[in-house]
Amino acid sequence: MEPIYEYAWAIPVLPLLGATAVGLGLISFNQATNRLRQANAVFIMSTLGAAMVMSLALLWSQIGGHDAFVRSIEWAAAGDFKLTMGYTIDRLSSLMMVIVTTVALLVMLYTDGYMAHDPGYVRFYAYLSLFSSSMLGLVVSPNLVQIYIFWELVGMCSYLLIGFWFDRKPAADACQKAFVTNRVGDFGLLLGMLALYWCTGSFEFDVMGDRLHDLVASGALSAGLATLFCVLVFLGPVAKSAQFPLHVWLPDAMEGPTPISALIHAATMVAAGVFLVARMLPVFEGLPMVMDVIAWTGAFTAFLGATIAITQNDIKKSLAYSTISQLGYMVMALGVGAYSAGLFHLMTHAYFKAMLFLGSGSVIHGMEAVVGHEPVLAQDMRLMGGLRKYMPVTSATFLIGTLAICGIPPFAGFWSKDEILGLAFQANPALWLVGWLTAGITAFYMFRMYFSTFEGEFRGNDETIRQKLLAEAMVPVTVEVPAFGPGAMDPKELDHGDHHHAHEPHESPWTMVVPLMVLAVPSMAIGLLGMPWNNSFEHFLEPETVAHHGEQAFEWAEFLIMAGNSVGIALIGITLASLTYLRDKIDPAAIAEKLGPIYRFSLKKWYFDELYDTVFVRGSRRLARQVMEVDFRIVDGAVNLTGFVTLVSGEGLKYFENGRAQFYALIVFGAVLGLVVLSGIS
């Protein structure tokens, strides 16, 4: 198996080559490249496919017990300083590579159907490939600097992809917001990284951890300072994984095409933050304060995301808040030191959430046939309903995903979430309580979503709801959107019929349905890898720990109590949702009316956007304007004043040279007098 390790660098490089080739084609032979639509897609998918095969082989070899493999080259040097870059193939990175390549490949297949009529089809594939490359580069990084590099690159891809439909104003705002918010996190990461390098002299995770702990133990570095450095580093994951208080960008990022939401903003990039925390765990572990901060940030975010998701009507936004909430679980797990549990949830979540997002994309695609390409209408659950009849595969897979995220056994989410909750209980019952409550809310909002989308009557043709939604979003009603956008219809399709649009949604083409079906398999079954009485996932990721502590005695009683609790609250949530949205026993509008302030608080996303807008956005604009005024009036003003004074004094002084000797004598006399007076005083 050695040669495959030698050539493992090709895994991130292959998709990069694909992206470069297509990108160059787009720049130099735009029309020709654009005409070869599917040829480009096939080319890019084959490069990624090759990377996937290599990743699978590496994972297989790692499962077989191969040692970790590191290869690096000197990247930058100045004087005595050397900085290396390279790749490391160990258990964690091989696992992440497989997750990234498989999800990315399925998303690319799905894209072919979803973006079939978009003029930016080829560009979209190039971006997807570039993203896959950066993400793969990130997971194989052997040191913090390299992670930082790829960290920013995935951020750039996210920026480009959120703003993919750049002619839409919300997309334009969202992509900038995402990049800047992430830069705030990167600011912390950069400072933390520099500080850790300053005190440990290394960017390698293990070395950094050991030296930091030695320094703290010997008292050379105060624990408070070490904590501060680690929390700064943690700011990076806070932004990337959309944790409180930097979570605000992720819901807006849903302005990007849906495949992106699935790949970047659900399965892979947002998980990069969790991945970094996992990599940095050797550094964080010895500092209890840091671990507490991480755990509580995660727990609070899980709760925050769930409480907002409950009232959202946009199907993608609702899923986005659910993602924030689930990422919170992962971060909380790592915060209590549950390394493999957090990563296990990362893996299961990557598959079922990717499927849910792709499913929502399929729903939107179907809805657009009815309501046109207006995101306000096509994505709003109030216009959906009864779609199970029209889209059987989508609804079945969506149901599987919903069950998985709610934690119903034996679906994937049950095992991973239960493991996290169990370990959180051991660490701190309060954390468990938050997680447990959140699980109930999760079940409620996910089934609310499922019921109002797929069950009941189809409401898409109800003009009054449409008008109401458009009025809420303040979109001019007579908007005539051209055939452009997600799943834009063939112009021919538009011609027939009196109404422009069909009256019934339809199931999506096979390229979109197949990925859903493929993803349903891991969503159902992958959890079985982590059954608590036979946790092969933990064996794989943490062989040393397992060997060290010995096989932890598995107690059925304990497991049943914990599992019973979480399944119980999930069932309560599901029951409530079905009473409200399926059987119409409870009127949600009445409750919303009764709990007015709380409802609005959740609907308005805890007013974070308003707060940040007032404090940061407007504050920085005001500050910038003031600085510019200073620059213009004072700094530059002084310059112009100098020029003015020179001019005026020159004009004035010329009257002293008037050729009359008496006048000169007078000046000389005055000057002498002045000097005498001056010397007399001093």
Next chain:
Amino acid sequence: MDFPWLTTVITLPIVAALLVPLLPDKDGRTVRWFALTVGLIDFALIVYAFCNYYDFGNPDLQLVESYTWIEQIDLKWSVGADGLSMPLILLTGFITTLAILAAWPVTLKPKLFYFLILSMYGAQIAVFAVQDMLLFFLVWELELIPVYLLLSIWGGKKRLYAATKFILYTAGGSLFILVCALAMAFYGDTVTFDMSALAAKPYTHNLQLLLYGGFLVAYAVKLPIFPLHTWLPDAHGEATAPVHMLLAGILLKMGGYALIRMNAGMLPDAHATFAPILVILGVVNIVYAALTSFAQRNLKRKIAYSSISHMGFVLIGIGSFTDLGMSGAVLQMVSHGLIGASLFFLVGATYDRTHTLMLDEMGGVGQQMPKIFSMFTACSLASLALPGMSGFVAELTVFIGFSTSDAYSLPFKVLVVFLAAVGVILTPVYLLSMLREIFYGPENKELTSHEVLIDAEPREVFIIGCLLVPIIGIGFYPKILTEVYDSTTSKLTARLRDAVPTLANQRADRAIAVAPLTAPAIDGR
């Protein structure tokens, strides 16, 4: 004596410029081909000379030539290149040649235009190559006049104001160079203008401080450093795209180069005193200019302020007393030369189509100009220090270099790094909102109704492509550039560290422990 490579590359464009008036040409077509050919030949000569006759491992001056010019005042034509000047000479050749290509559509007085551009070509290389103080002053002045004319004839509406401001500022600054140069030359027993001889003179500490201050004023105007920067937005706001490329790509680098060559290289004792001031000014530059840029509504002025902001990193690097920081400072100069030139070129290209520089009057132009949009995005990302591009490497090395510096106390370092990192947040704020306002969103009907927005032509794509290749190349593998000057900057840093008593002691301690690894001590002081 070998072939006089440096003299050739300096004189060739100047001689060619003198031939321009003799060319039989009516509409300017022959002249531009002539200028482009000269530019290419000269650039090829530079590359050839450095490839074959320059040794990267040698930290000292190479390709040295010295001819006595005026014996009475010991004025010599002496040129040479070390790791500091060599990358900048390459940059000059590269950017100027591309600027000639960028000037293709110039129709107003083409002969004069290309005459000025070509004479600037030679003068700029000379600034980086000459090793004689008086000569340095002369070529420094020589390059001002073409810029003044280029601004005042081909500029925008307020061109005379801008050009006058530019000439007053820089000529005022040059006076300080002259005075300091004379003071240095006549100090002590011998009268000489040779830079290495001047560096070896034992100046008293106070005189060093005075000289340092004088040079600092001159180079602060050029770099520019707050509060002497206000000529730059005016000059950049009025210049045309090719002049822009030269201003941002090369002229600003002259300030940084001279700061390293003279202030740090010749007056290391004063540098020990002044370095913290440089660092503070650097931070002020970064944050202040970034904020101002954010508030600007005029596209050219916005980018001009972003240049000022980026130059702050050069100052921090120079003041860091580490190999890494100094290396980052040089890298940042080269990198900004490439990125700044590309951004300004694109601003010009956008202006050619929209005929407005005000952001409020643009919007949604990305739909009709996808190529310009993508190139602008790429260059903006490079400017905001995206990894994989040269700007990131430069800023990262300056950051690491400064934060590991042992010359400063911890609170000072924390403050500086923190504030400089605030700039890292501000840069995307103003660059991305600029992109959003120009290209994103629905089309601005008012603009598209009276302007024809044609997408980039191949010439423009080619220019940006040429600039992006080194930007991305350095970003991917910075050693290709850092290796070129590493020996020179390390030697310089060692000398600077010797001037700081605490650091010099440390070095002595380390020398005992790991004697074979340290460089031989530099004597002569």
